[in-house]
Amino acid sequence: MLARTGASTFEALLESVPAGLRSRAELKLAPALDERALLRHFSAFTAENATVISGPSFLGAGAYHHFIPAAVDALASRGEFMTAYTPYQAEIGQGTLQMVFEFQTLVCQLTGLEVANASLYDGASAVAEAALMAARVTRRTRICVSAGLHPHWREVLRTYTEGVGLALETLPLDASGRTDSGRVPADAAAVIVQSPNFLGCIEDLGRAAEAAHAVGALAIGATAEALSLALLRSPGELGCDIACGEAQSFGLPLSFGGPYAGFLAAREKFVRQLPGRLIGETVDSSGQRAFVMTLTTREQHIRREKATSNICTNQGLCALRVTIWLALVGKHGIRRLAEINLAHAAYARRELARAGLALPFSGPVFNEFVVAVPGLVGKLERLAAQGVQAGVPLARYGAGRSADELLVCTTEMTTRAEIDALVHELAA
Amino acid sequence: MSTAGRSGLVFHEPLLFESSRPGRRGVPIGDPDVPPVDAARELGPGLVRDEIPDFPELAELDVVRHFTRLSQWNYGIDTGFFPLGSCTMKYNPKVNEVVARLPGIAAVHPATDASRLQGVLALACELEAVLAEISGLDRVTLQPAAGAQGEFVGVRMVAAYHRARGDAQRTRVLIPDTAHGTNPASAALNGLEVVEVKSGADGIVHPEALAALADERTAALMLTNPNTLGLFESHVEKLSEVIHAAGGLVYLDGANMNALLGIAKPGHMGVDVMHFNLHKTFSTPHGGGGPGSGPVAVRNILAPYLPTPVIRHEAGRYRLDDDFPHSIGRVHAWYGNAGIWLRALAYIRTLGASGLAEVSARAILNANYVLDSLRDVYDVPHQKRVMHECVLTDRRQHEHGVTTADIAKRLMDYGYHPPTIYFPLVVAGALMIEPTECESQETLDGFVEAMRAIAREAETDPGLVTGAPERPIVRRLDEVRAARKPRLRWTRERV
Numbered sequence: 001m002l003a004r005t006g007a008s009t010f011e012a013l014l015e016s017v018p019a020g021l022r023s024r025a026e027l028k029l030a031p032a033l034d035e036r037a038l039l040r041h042f043s044a045f046t047a048e049n050a051t052v053i054s055g056p057s058f059l060g061a062g063a064y065h066h067f068i069p070a071a072v073d074a075l076a077s078r079g080e081f082m083t084a085y086t087p088y089q090a091e092i093g094q095g096t097l098q099m100v101f102e103f104q105t106l107v108c109q110l111t112g113l114e115v116a117n118a119s120l121y122d123g124a125s126a127v128a129e130a131a132l133m134a135a136r137v138t139r140r141t142r143i144c145v146s147a148g149l150h151p152h153w154r155e156v157l158r159t160y161t162e163g164v165g166l167a168l169e170t171l172p173l174d175a176s177g178r179t180d181s182g183r184v185p186a187d188a189a190a191v192i193v194q195s196p197n198f199l200g201c202i203e204d205l206g207r208a209a210e211a212a213h214a215v216g217a218l219a220i221g222a223t224a225e226a227l228s229l230a231l232l233r234s235p236g237e238l239g240c241d242i243a244c245g246e247a248q249s250f251g252l253p254l255s256f257g258g259p260y261a262g263f264l265a266a267r268e269k270f271v272r273q274l275p276g277r278l279i280g281e282t283v284d285s286s287g288q289r290a291f292v293m294t295l296t297t298r299e300q301h302i303r304r305e306k307a308t309s310n311i312c313t314n315q316g317l318c319a320l321r322v323t324i325w326l327a328l329v330g331k332h333g334i335r336r337l338a339e340i341n342l343a344h345a346a347y348a349r350r351e352l353a354r355a356g357l358a359l360p361f362s363g364p365v366f367n368e369f370v371v372a373v374p375g376l377v378g379k380l381e382r383l384a385a386q387g388v389q390a391g392v393p394l395a396r397y398g399a400g401r402s403a404d405e406l407l408v409c410t411t412e413m414t415t416r417a418e419i420d421a422l423v424h425e426l427a428a
Numbered sequence: 429m430s431t432a433g434r435s436g437l438v439f440h441e442p443l444l445f446e447s448s449r450p451g452r453r454g455v456p457i458g459d460p461d462v463p464p465v466d467a468a469r470e471l472g473p474g475l476v477r478d479e480i481p482d483f484p485e486l487a488e489l490d491v492v493r494h495f496t497r498l499s500q501w502n503y504g505i506d507t508g509f510f511p512l513g514s515c516t517m518k519y520n521p522k523v524n525e526v527v528a529r530l531p532g533i534a535a536v537h538p539a540t541d542a543s544r545l546q547g548v549l550a551l552a553c554e555l556e557a558v559l560a561e562i563s564g565l566d567r568v569t570l571q572p573a574a575g576a577q578g579e580f581v582g583v584r585m586v587a588a589y590h591r592a593r594g595d596a597q598r599t600r601v602l603i604p605d606t607a608h609g610t611n612p613a614s615a616a617l618n619g620l621e622v623v624e625v626k627s628g629a630d631g632i633v634h635p636e637a638l639a640a641l642a643d644e645r646t647a648a649l650m651l652t653n654p655n656t657l658g659l660f661e662s663h664v665e666k667l668s669e670v671i672h673a674a675g676g677l678v679y680l681d682g683a684n685m686n687a688l689l690g691i692a693k694p695g696h697m698g699v700d701v702m703h704f705n706l707h708k709t710f711s712t713p714h715g716g717g718g719p720g721s722g723p724v725a726v727r728n729i730l731a732p733y734l735p736t737p738v739i740r741h742e743a744g745r746y747r748l749d750d751d752f753p754h755s756i757g758r759v760h761a762w763y764g765n766a767g768i769w770l771r772a773l774a775y776i777r778t779l780g781a782s783g784l785a786e787v788s789a790r791a792i793l794n795a796n797y798v799l800d801s802l803r804d805v806y807d808v809p810h811q812k813r814v815m816h817e818c819v820l821t822d823r824r825q826h827e828h829g830v831t832t833a834d835i836a837k838r839l840m841d842y843g844y845h846p847p848t849i850y851f852p853l854v855v856a857g858a859l860m861i862e863p864t865e866c867e868s869q870e871t872l873d874g875f876v877e878a879m880r881a882i883a884r885e886a887e888t889d890p891g892l893v894t895g896a897p898e899r900p901i902v903r904r905l906d907e908v909r910a911a912r913k914p915r916l917r918w919t920r921e922r923v
Binding site for chain 1: 441443445454455459460461462463464465467470471475476477479480481482484486488492494498499502503504505506507510512515517520526528529530531532533534536537539541544545547548550558561562573574576577579580587608609612613616617619620622660662664665689691692693696707713714715716735736758759763764766767768770774778779780781783784785789792793794800801812813840845846900901902903904905906907910911914915916917918
């Protein structure tokens with residue numbers, strides 16, 4: 001092969017690399033491992049981690065332990081999906097293209113909006129992109145954010161909006177744990193409310209949307225627990241202009257926080273301000289239906305610095321898992337799953353209250369809620385020693401939360417016996 | 429020789445929504461483990477939605493066939509040769525998928541207390557150290573979810589660095605005309621101004637051209653090396669000197685790191701900050717468009733600005749540290765695409781130092797082999813030796829009415845994924861070919877033979893090429909129609 005190149009040695013191929021830059025020593029890396037040793041290495045490290053299957057887990061806070069049917073892994077593992085590129089060459093990417101078209105449709109159905117993109121990195125960046133989009137649409141720079149937005153998402157929103165000069169303003173929560181959207185400034189570009197919010201309370205998105213529209217701002221409904229969309233009136237139905245959030249609940253393993261799939265949907269009139277990839281329907285030269293990436297003049301590979309976002313990838317494989325999951329669970333199943341989640345949380349709340357623990361927020365909840373537990377830190381340690389991850393202490397997320405407040409999540413994976421045991425320990 | 433065999437049995441497959449039948453059930457969902465509740469009564473009035481109209485109702489077998497058939501319309505690396513320039517479509521080892529699915533990774537909740545996450549944090553630290561060693565830089569964050577987010581983070585840190593030094597007037601980012609579109613878009617997302625740097629006639633950036641643009645307004649140079657022509661920026665040390673002398677910093681777009689493993693370190697080139705694309709260089713799956721993973725490596729001068737949280741290793745314990753006053757803040761809901769960066773670590777651990785060096789050596793040899801096998805039939809814009817990818821053009825075929833797009837489509841009929849086309853923008857009708865290290869001489873010869881056959885067809889029977897492709901499930905698409913009246917979702921009204 002070297003002969004074909006006319007080079008006498010491999011080094012001669014590197015003639016354009018200045019000699020002074022050539023690495024003289026090998027990289028200092030651990031020795032290579034064969035497959036057996038590799039799996040031993042990773043198994044040894046990962047066996048130490050607490051998981052949601054090593055014991056009862058009541059962790060939520062933006063990442064949820066849900067049922068994943070076996071067929072999701074089987075189908076999403078197919079090499080034709082996994083090892084394909086972004087379908088710029090549509091003729092040999094129709095599988096991915098049709099799947100994303102289906103994903104976009106499902107997101108529209110769940111959010112009650114008219115157009116959705118092909119996915120974004122995660123819920124946090126989806127909120128950030130939604131805020132940037134609202135600023136473009138309204139040509140305003142003030143973003144009103146509910147204090148109930150996931151604190152990490154709020155931080156990402158700040159990182160994304162600071163450089164382009166957007167200002168964030170907080171809408172406080174009332175005593176019921178829901179957003180007070182009564183004071184939206186007249187120059188607001190957007191009102192962002194997460195529902196259910198970080199404390200688990202279901203928000204009045206309709207009221208937030210009215211408050212936004214009264215000053216000419218866009219209403220953005222954010223969702224961290226996408227399964228709630230199967231049960232609750234949708235952001236679109238409640239008047240939101242943009243819906244965004246995290247689709248991890250639909251078939252994506254927890255995987256220490258990623259990869260997940262952010263979603264973003266909007267009213268059709270804003271389609272040219274959407275960030276990210278869009279798949280559209282068209283026909284091929286013989287007239288048969290086909291799918292293709294479209295409206296690409298919004299995107300960085302065409303528009304460069306004038307693009308609606310710098311995003312280049314979507315979360316293709318994650319969007320695939322979401323689409324498969326939703327298809328397998330289906331219209332009946334997703335509603336049923338949501339109702340089970342609701343029932344488990346309602347039961348847990350009732351039992352905790354009966355055991356004498358305070359539920360500080362009166363707002364309605366879906367599958368997650370706050371409970372005040374005197375002596376929480378010690379109890380969490382005791383539970384952890386028993387292999388129970390009892391929930392997320394809110395104090396860890398700052399914002400002046402009490403050291404007693406615990407965010408507890410129950411899903412369809414939680415059993416009654418686990419809830420009963422948790423109540424017993426927390427009330428002890 | 430063509431590697432494309434006969435056409436197999438390929439099925440038409442309607443949309444999920446079109447196959448849906450009222451009342452059909454998929455996977456069974458049992459009862460709650462507690463007494464059921466009535467949602468409307470539990471939540472109160474006005475909160476519960478009606479059932480979702482037209483949501484899919486399918487049996488499990490319907491769904492399995494649906495996605496199996498869709499998959500068969502795709503072309504992946506597992507299907508065949510994928511010489512997509514600057515995208516590094518290398519083999520994705522299957523063992524990495526097994527690693528990512530280990531319960532101690534896949535079932536780890538990100539809000540788990542760090543004391544019970546020591547294993548995964550140790551692996552994260554291991555990967556950070558490895559990427560620091562490969563880059564020749566000091567510190568690494570694994571948080572960015574993809575290369576473009578890595579760029580955003582890197583430029584954000586550069587801006588924070590200048591601001592902290594009272595140098596806030598540095599609002600210009602210099603970007604060569606060969607750069608990926610994400611570079612200017614990432615600068616813009618930071619509120620910075622983009623200034624294009626013209627590359628020379630030889631395809632690389634010259635220090636004089638850069639010096640004319642670098643001044644007290646310069647925040648950074650964003651350089652891709654090797655650049656998107658596959659050429660090593662031979663003046664890179666001098667370019668870094670020019671930028672540093674003007675008070676700016678040097679950002680390296682690491683998209684083309686597959687050429688540099690064990691060959692040269694960005695840190696030695698004067699680079700201050702760079703991102704990696706783990707889905708390119710380190711074999712994590714492209715997945716039909718993601719997820720990626722875009723770790724950022726920096727010199728110590730930028731370490732105070734790393735995104736929160738950072739992983740600390742103190743007294744034998746790992747923890748996530750948020751208390752980091754100069755940080756640019758968080759860019760991901762958690763700590764990046766862990767399931768992806770762990771696959772990359774598995775890849776690196778499989779190869780070790782000599783294996784990684786061999787990756788780049790073979791990638792470079794393969795690219796030069798393909799280039800020198802085709803330069804007599806295709807126009808080559810730059811006569812230098814290339815690194816891991818090469819660029820051809822359609823100039824000679826154009827005389828027969830055959831364009832780069834036609835050549836790309838015709839390659840499909842021969843059983844190959846086309847190269848990257850019409851990029852970089854500085855070359856008219858570019859065909860950018862990156863064979864990667866994974867391909868055998870036989871595979872490369874097959875591709876070369878197909879490219880030569882297409883060049884012959886362009887002269888003797890151009891209609892064959894301009895009418896291509898004929899073998900995929902669909903023919904050329906009407907992209908204008910898709911954009912003019914966008915249909916971005918299925919709706920019942922249209923059925």
